[in-house]
Amino acid sequence: MIVYLKGGEELEIANGSSAYDVACKIGIQKKAVATKINGTTTDLNTTLTDKDTVTLLTYQDAEALEVLRHSTAHVMAKAILDCIDKDAKLAIGPAIENGFYYDMMLSKTLTTEDLPKIEAKMKEIVKQDLQFEKASISKAEALEYFKSRGQKYKVELIEGIDAETVSIYKLGDFVDLCRGPHVPSTRYIPAEAIKLTSVAGAYWRGDSKNDMLQRIYGTVFTTKKETEAYFRMLEEAQARDHRKLGVELGIFHLDEVAPGNVFWLKNGTIIFNLIKEYITKVIRKHNYFVVQTPQLMNKSLWETSGHWAKFKENMFIVEDDETTMAIKPMNCPGHIICYQTGAVKSYRDMPIRMAEFGLCHRNESSGSLHGVMRLRAFMQDDAHVFCTPEQIVSETIDICSILKEIYATFGFTDIKVKFSDRPEKRVGSDEVWDLAEKSLTDAANQAGLNYTLNKGEGAFYGPKLEFVLKDCLGRDWQCGTLQVDFNLPQRFGIHYIDKDSERKTPVMIHRAIVGSIERFIGILIEHYAGKFPFWLAPTQIVVASVTDESAEYAQKIANFLDETGYRVELDTANEKINYKIRQHSLMKVPAIVIIGSKEVMEKNISVRMLGSDKTETIPMDKMTEYFKEIECKSHTN
Numbered sequence: 001m002i003v004y005l006k007g008g009e010e011l012e013i014a015n016g017s018s019a020y021d022v023a024c025k026i027g028i029q030k031k032a033v034a035t036k037i038n039g040t041t042t043d044l045n046t047t048l049t050d051k052d053t054v055t056l057l058t059y060q061d062a063e064a065l066e067v068l069r070h071s072t073a074h075v076m077a078k079a080i081l082d083c084i085d086k087d088a089k090l091a092i093g094p095a096i097e098n099g100f101y102y103d104m105m106l107s108k109t110l111t112t113e114d115l116p117k118i119e120a121k122m123k124e125i126v127k128q129d130l131q132f133e134k135a136s137i138s139k140a141e142a143l144e145y146f147k148s149r150g151q152k153y154k155v156e157l158i159e160g161i162d163a164e165t166v167s168i169y170k171l172g173d174f175v176d177l178c179r180g181p182h183v184p185s186t187r188y189i190p191a192e193a194i195k196l197t198s199v200a201g202a203y204w205r206g207d208s209k210n211d212m213l214q215r216i217y218g219t220v221f222t223t224k225k226e227t228e229a230y231f232r233m234l235e236e237a238q239a240r241d242h243r244k245l246g247v248e249l250g251i252f253h254l255d256e257v258a259p260g261n262v263f264w265l266k267n268g269t270i271i272f273n274l275i276k277e278y279i280t281k282v283i284r285k286h287n288y289f290v291v292q293t294p295q296l297m298n299k300s301l302w303e304t305s306g307h308w309a310k311f312k313e314n315m316f317i318v319e320d321d322e323t324t325m326a327i328k329p330m331n332c333p334g335h336i337i338c339y340q341t342g343a344v345k346s347y348r349d350m351p352i353r354m355a356e357f358g359l360c361h362r363n364e365s366s367g368s369l370h371g372v373m374r375l376r377a378f379m380q381d382d383a384h385v386f387c388t389p390e391q392i393v394s395e396t397i398d399i400c401s402i403l404k405e406i407y408a409t410f411g412f413t414d415i416k417v418k419f420s421d422r423p424e425k426r427v428g429s430d431e432v433w434d435l436a437e438k439s440l441t442d443a444a445n446q447a448g449l450n451y452t453l454n455k456g457e458g459a460f461y462g463p464k465l466e467f468v469l470k471d472c473l474g475r476d477w478q479c480g481t482l483q484v485d486f487n488l489p490q491r492f493g494i495h496y497i498d499k500d501s502e503r504k505t506p507v508m509i510h511r512a513i514v515g516s517i518e519r520f521i522g523i524l525i526e527h528y529a530g531k532f533p534f535w536l537a538p539t540q541i542v543v544a545s546v547t548d549e550s551a552e553y554a555q556k557i558a559n560f561l562d563e564t565g566y567r568v569e570l571d572t573a574n575e576k577i578n579y580k581i582r583q584h585s586l587m588k589v590p591a592i593v594i595i596g597s598k599e600v601m602e603k604n605i606s607v608r609m610l611g612s613d614k615t616e617t618i619p620m621d622k623m624t625e626y627f628k629e630i631e632c633k634s635h636t637n
């Protein structure tokens with residue numbers, strides 16, 4: 001028979017061959033750990049059939065890493081049965097981003113102190129080179145087996161499977177219900193790279209009415225070095241945690257009087273407004289104008305937009321005797337109302353690029369709230385471009401250039417793009433979705449974007465592109481979105497007069513660049529480790545006097561810089577200069593101007609930049625130029 005390899009290349013193999021045989025034939029049997037047959041990831045020893053398309057997966061592939069992690073979860077379950085509780089009742093053990101977990105009911109409550117013992121047992125198991133042996137058995141047989149062992153969660157899982165047979169995997173004496181895939185044997189798991197991380201509580205099936213189980217988290221990478229690098233990154237991320245730095249640097253306050261809402265303090269408000277000003281400046285160059293729409297709008301509006309049917313559980317609803325209103329969760333319907341004002345639109349008016357820094361409220365569950373990263377009230381740097389279908393491509397290209405420029409200013413140059421198509425919960429006909437998806441695909445291709453598909457993750461009114469930034473710790477943050485929408489304009493019946501004097505429905509492109517400004521500030525705090533670049537720092541310069549005699553001159557310098565437009569603080573306190581420098585460095589002020597008797601006499605200033613132990617002397621009349629240059633440079637790195 002023949003099979004097709006990744007590049008479409010044909011390979012002749014004996015009937016009954018497995019993917020492993022293919023690996024041997026092309027000489028990568030040492031590297032292959034799993035395979036993809038006709039697009040589905042599966043075990044390496046799976047038997048092939050004629051004309052299958054076979055992709056061999058090595059640890060260079062993300063899918064293989066997932067298989068490794070899930071396989072390691074099995075090893076952990078076996079280790080726990082072997083050394084902690086032989087009657088542990090197992091629930092599920094999936095791979096997750098950066099690791100895996102297993103949920104189980106145990107006779108004792110685990111603490112992190114138990115983890116090294118389990119880890120040691122896991123390493124022992126791995127060294128035995130046990131095979132992951134797959135078997136298909138009837139549902140009845142599986143039920144009997146797991147019932148006899150008191151594995152009630154597995155029994156529940158089997159009962160929910162809609163098939164005649166189920167698959168089980170044997171690992172030594174440990175049998176688990178599992179769909180797979182796994183690595184062929186434990187030899188494929190790098191023992192030294194295994195690390196268990198934590199224990200937490202988790203409800204069976206995520207439902208608080210069910211049993212509370214213990215969730216044991218762990219991770220594994222393909223080498224010990226990678227695991228170590230990962231933990232170093234986590235440590236660094238913890239040191240940069242925006243919840244800690246945000247408070248220390250006087251940026252924001254979170255309070256239980258307003259869960260999911262932020263109190264922006266003095267420094268945070270400065271950053272917030274600077275970001276808004278900066279974005280406004282960039283989008284004005286691209287011919288956007290800015291509007292402001294109401295917070296509370298009538299239920300009827302949300303019914304027309306479809307939010308009432310598809311998004312109601314996320315909305316805050318306000319009722320009085322006569323009317324039902326909702327606080328806006330999105331700005332789109334308000335912008336449609338703005339579009340409808342004034343003269344009837346003509347094709348000559350298109351595109352209309354309407355932006356808003358719109359405060360949106362969404363009723364997120366209290367468990368999902370996280371610092372300023374996940375909130376119930378946030379300001380979106382939103383915009384809607386109303387255009388003709390022919391303009392979708394050029395508008396997408398324009399939006400991509402805005403995104404790139406703004407991200408680069410904040411130091412993000414590694415950007416991934418995801419394409420999300422129609423979700424299950426949606427408005428509009430399939431024909432309209434076909435058209436919207438095709439338009440966005442064409443636009444993305446012509447904008448030269450390299451994107452991956454995110455199936456079923458589009459907005460309820462249209463497909464979308466998502467822009468994911470990589471921060472300096474290598475973590476991904478989804479910030480920007482671009483959605484092509486044929487539905488909302490239709491639902492509201494808005495139109496323009498086309499070249500042929502016909503009434504046409506415009507297309508609406510929804511787009512946000514940083515997304516939520518609140519969350520973006522959280523990302524920036526962690527990305528910069530609190531050291532905001534000069535242009536964005538709440539206090540840019542502290543002028544500190546060395547002695548009482550130099551205080552007056554320091555005051556003069558501070559006044560001058562303040563009048564020039566810098567955010568300046570004066571420090572003439574009766575403290576040693578080194579103490580002052582240390583204090584202001586802790587607050588991550590980018591520049592400290594030191595004024596002593598020498599500076600007073602010679603009419604100059606000494607400047608110490610954050611993170612440097614060198615002091616530069618600048619003549620007083622060169623001061624403006626000096627800081628101007630620093631400000632300019634800080635914009636681009």
Ligand SMILES: [Zn+2]
Binds near residue numbers: 070071074169178
């Ligand atoms: Zn499994």
Ligand SMILES: [Zn+2]
Binds near residue numbers: 384510511
């Ligand atoms: Zn929108």
